[in-house]
Amino acid sequence: xxxxxxxxxxxxxxxxxxxxxxxxxxxxxxxxxxxxxxxxxxxxxxxxxxxxxxxxxxxxxxxxxxxxxxxxxxxxxxxxxxxxxxxxxxxxxxxxxxxxxxxxxxxxxxxxxxxxxxxx
Amino acid sequence: xxxxxxxxxxxxxxxxxxxxxxxxxxxxxxxxxxxxxxxxxxxxxxxxxxxxxxxxxxxxxxxxxxxxxxxxxxxxxxxxxxxxxxxxxxxxxxxxxxxxxxxxxx
Numbered sequence: 001x002x003x004x005x006x007x008x009x010x011x012x013x014x015x016x017x018x019x020x021x022x023x024x025x026x027x028x029x030x031x032x033x034x035x036x037x038x039x040x041x042x043x044x045x046x047x048x049x050x051x052x053x054x055x056x057x058x059x060x061x062x063x064x065x066x067x068x069x070x071x072x073x074x075x076x077x078x079x080x081x082x083x084x085x086x087x088x089x090x091x092x093x094x095x096x097x098x099x100x101x102x103x104x105x106x107x108x109x110x111x112x113x114x115x116x117x118x119x120x
Numbered sequence: 121x122x123x124x125x126x127x128x129x130x131x132x133x134x135x136x137x138x139x140x141x142x143x144x145x146x147x148x149x150x151x152x153x154x155x156x157x158x159x160x161x162x163x164x165x166x167x168x169x170x171x172x173x174x175x176x177x178x179x180x181x182x183x184x185x186x187x188x189x190x191x192x193x194x195x196x197x198x199x200x201x202x203x204x205x206x207x208x209x210x211x212x213x214x215x216x217x218x219x220x221x222x223x224x225x226x
Contacts, residue, residue: 106154
């Protein structure tokens with residue numbers, strides 16, 4: 001059974017930093033692209049960032065480019081996102097999602113989500 | 121960026137009804153479209169990928185069609201567990217974008 005478990009969320013002040021983790025199990029983690037998708041309270045879904053299976057390629061939404069860094073540790077089956085210079089508009093539930101098939105840009109499994117609140 | 125629109129934004133339906141949701145992309149995305157279902161407080165769930173392929177474990181009353189810029193999600197014989205919000209998503213090019221969602225309620 002595929003399981004994705006996010007951690008590391010919480011309350012942070014504007015300008016602060018936070019690192020989210022996503023522990024994966026139930027599949028060969030090192031074979032799949034992974035993504036972060038967020039959802040502001042009461043709003044729709046926004047793709048934030050993606051990383052290739054090897055970690056050699058990373059992709060970002062314009063809204064987070066230069067502030068967020070996605071990474072992965074395939075030896076630990078864990079996905080990360082380092083979030084710096086956080087803004088109020090980054091407040092959202094953050095989901096990690098597994099890349100699917102035939103396109104790794106379909107998200108076939110999602111974690112339960114973790115809330116990040118940026119507020120003073 | 122490719123923008124995704126959905127219509128309607130909300131639909132009221134009854135158990136047993138057939139519901140159709142439309143998604144439109146601002147440029148052609150071939151068949152690179154997915155549909156997700158989200159219930160309150162839960163993560164989205166993949167229903168349809170590549171415009172018309174049913175994800176494993178998803179009931180056959182869900183179906184998808186379309187190509188290029190216009191796509192449709194159809195739910196035949198709506199069940200109580202289908203009351204949720206549905207999002208489309210283009211997987212053709214970065215940044216991957218979602219539609220605003222369609223809420224299906226009673």
